[in-house]
Amino acid sequence: MSTSGQGRSRRRAKSRRRAGPALAVAAVAVLAAGGVAIATAGGGHPSAGPSAGTSGTGTSAAGASSGAVPSTAGPGPTQPAAGAVPLGLNAPYEYLGWGAPQSPVDVMAATGATQLTLGFVTSDGGCNPVWDGTRPLDPGGSDATAIAAIRAHGGDVMVSFGGASGDKLGVTCASADALAAAYRKVVDTYRLGAVDFDLENDEVADGTVRQRVVDAIGRLHSAEPGLRMFATFGVGTEGPDANEQDLIRRGAAAKLALTGWVGMPFDFGGHQGGMAQVSTAAIDGLARTLAADYGWPLDQAYRHAGLSSMNGVTDEADETVSPADFTAMLGYARTHHLARFTFWAVNRDRPCGAGLSKGDSCGGIAQQPYAFTRTAVGYRD
Incomplete structure (x- = not known):
């Protein structure tokens, strides 16, 4: 366990572990909604529209040279209507390989959500990028089918790279060029308008890997200038710890133009005060770090910062994020015009009941179904 001086544990080591290959093969659940069939790992206990100008309308020559496969994940992102929510602004995480996932189309119908963050590509x-270390970028696979269904019902997706566990592309790719090509293969395959880099554990613990990730994201931005990009990482009670601070410094030095630097304010390893209070204080620290490293006024720094909470009982015994806490965080996001306001995860956004495992498929608190998703959907900046 890696800790900062603020005493927090590394993010989501329990709550976001991918399902192992044996589980993925041995237990497959099929969720059907509007023709959607989603293969998911069952029975495992985890240890854990886009902006105008998006270049996601097909596989470019460069994308083809990187090995992108033809996409059947729907028609790809379209130009947003006037007043539409920018892709990634409020998209909650859903993990289709874990936690008895709900049909994304059903989630959209029940909550009014128009965008989801799907994880994780490792x-x-x-x-070579794959879903959860096992499922290939198959244009006829369950992930492509889910993305196509979301788009057919008027929504869109942002794909998240990394997460807490598994082999990370930032570590296994030997160079920034190779890493950028792996990122772009996913962008081209699914015709994405936004991506999330969930940088945890070994992708932030080593300075060489941090630099490789920063350089690769810069190359991806040069190749896909309309792509919205978010970096998501753990924060302590006072903001980013030493490794995350260094990541931001390297990004600023490289003039990395991310849509948002997003902090995960939970699993602190000890804190004082309520979770709304401590979470927003952590993002205050993130905004101050961005202001110092990028030379931005504080108001501008907040507009490049984001908050990604965890609903219900977190991995720490003294942490519970209630619907009221998350609503208070929504007010904070609106006040500061954050670049992203979201949470982990839709899989957990329901009361626990028969067949649902506390921690992965429910949040462990008394709540209405999709209480957190509805709150996130309410963030429109």
């Missing part, structure tokens, strides 16, 4: 052990 490595196959080399520099």
Whole structure:
């Protein structure tokens, strides 16, 4: 366990572990909604529209050279209507390989959500991107089918790279060029308008890997200038710890133009005060760090910061994020015009009941179904 001087544990080591290959093969649940069939790992206990100008309308020559496969994940992102929510602004996480996932189309119908963040794309052990270390970027696979269904019902997706566990592309790819090509393969395959880099554990613990990730994201931005990009990482009670501070410094030095730097304010390893109070204080610290490193006024720094909470009982015994806490965080996000306001995860956004495992498929608190998703959907900046 890696800790900062603020005493927090590394993010989501329990709550976001991907399902192992054996589980993925041995237990497959099929969720059907509007023709959607989603293969998910069952029975495992985890240890854990886009902006105008998006270049996601097909596989470019560069994308083809990186090995992108033809996309059948729907028509791809379209130009947003006037007043539409920018992709990634409020998209909650749903993990289709874990936690008895709900049909994304059902989630949209029940909550009014128009965007979801799907995780996680990791490595196959080399520099090839796959879902949860096992499922290939198959244009006829369950993930592509889910994305197509979301788009057919008027929504869109942002794909998240990394997460807490598994082999990370930032570690297994030997160079920034190779890493950028792996990122772009996913962007081209699913015609994405936004991506999230969930940087945890070994992707932030090593300075060489941090620099490789920063350089690769910069190359991806040069190749896909309309792509919205978010970096998501743990924060302590006072803001980013030493490794995350260094990541931001390297990004600023490289003039990395992310849409948002997003802090995960939970799993602190000890805190004082309510979770709304301590979470917003952590993002205050993130905004101050961005202001110092990028030379921005504080108001501008907040507009490049984001908050990604965890609903219900977190991985720490003294942490529970209630619907009221999350609503208070929504007010904070609105006040500061954050670049992103979201949470982990839709899978957990329901009361616990028969067949639902506390921690992965429910949040462990008394709540209405989708209470947190509805609150996130209410963030429109």
